Amino acid sequence: MNLAEGVQIVSFGILAVMMLGAALGVVLLNQIVYSAFLLGGVFMSISGLYILLNADFVAAAQILIYVGAVNVLILFAIMLVNKKEEFKPVRNRWIRQGATALVCVGLLALLSTMVLATPWAVDTTTVNASSTIIQIGKHFFSDFLLPFELASVLLLMAMVGAIILARRDFIPERKATTTEVETALTLPERPRELSGS
Amino acid sequence: MFHLSGYEYFLGFLLIASSVPILALTASKLLRPPTGGPERRTTYESGMEPLGGAWIQFNIRYYMFALVFVVFDVETVFLYPWAVAFNQLGLLAFVEALIFIGILVVALVYAWRKGALEWS
DSSP states (O other): OOHHHHHHHHHHHHHHHHHHHHHHHHHHOSOHHHHHHHHHHHHHHHHHHHHHTTOHHHHHHIIIIIIIIIHHHHHHHHHHSOSOOOOOOOTTHHHHHHHHHHHHHHHHHHHHHHHHHSOOOOOOTTOOTTOHHHHHHHHHTTTTHHHHHHHHHHHHHHHHHHHHHHOOBOOHHHHHHOOOOOOTTOOOOBOHHHHOO | OOOOOSOHHHHHHHHHHHHHHHHHHHHHHHHSOSOOOGGGGSSSTTSOOOOSOSOOOOOHHHHHHHHHHHHHHHHHHHHHHHHHTGGGTOHHHHHHHHHHHHHHHHHHHHHHHTTTTOOO
């Protein structure tokens, strides 16, 4: 074992410990804001693991999207929740906990069988790691063209859905002129003075 | 099989960058006087007095901006490989990327028309 492999093994150990610790913190801490920030730590550790797998672009995208955008979105969602309250104890709590434990154990069993059944040997001879970004770009426009274009449709749908969900305030002048029949699909409207400011 | 080369500078940079906050906090702990009193425990020392608690409900506009930002962030990540490999891809890829951008322009126009980009 030369120096580079030693550095890689040590880095993998540090990243794995960081990721497991942060993930346990996400689950176990009571303050939800701490959980959100620790989730950012989990994402950064995953990004480090991507770098260890020589996937530099995926690592950068992981930092850019998950830490920079998704985690910020989660933090804003937490900030939107009302101020901290004492929650009432839930009746029949053991049923929920039992169902959650069942689902989690089933998921663990499924993932374990998948890990054991997958042949992990990767053919390393075809890797021409001159620039992974150019490789990704070539794949985007040759054999992964349909997923690439479908991604834009998915982003369009996500944007439209987010705007419809988040802006439920009605515009009074339009409401006064047109007398539309409310269908079953319309969302409950929020009063203007609450949504403004 | 390891073939990870060219990351020596990255590793060194990471080590130096992560040691900067540790060194800064340790140095300030060594240099500052040991006791500070209640003034030192305020949110902004020698700043404005904070009013109320920190757990307040934020405006939903922040969430809207974060959502729009997520969409265009993902778009940037998809378009970056196209821009890097632009010389080797040709005209067809250009048209396909234009289709991709066109669909997202529809999303941008929708957000614009719905007023999601305004802070009103």
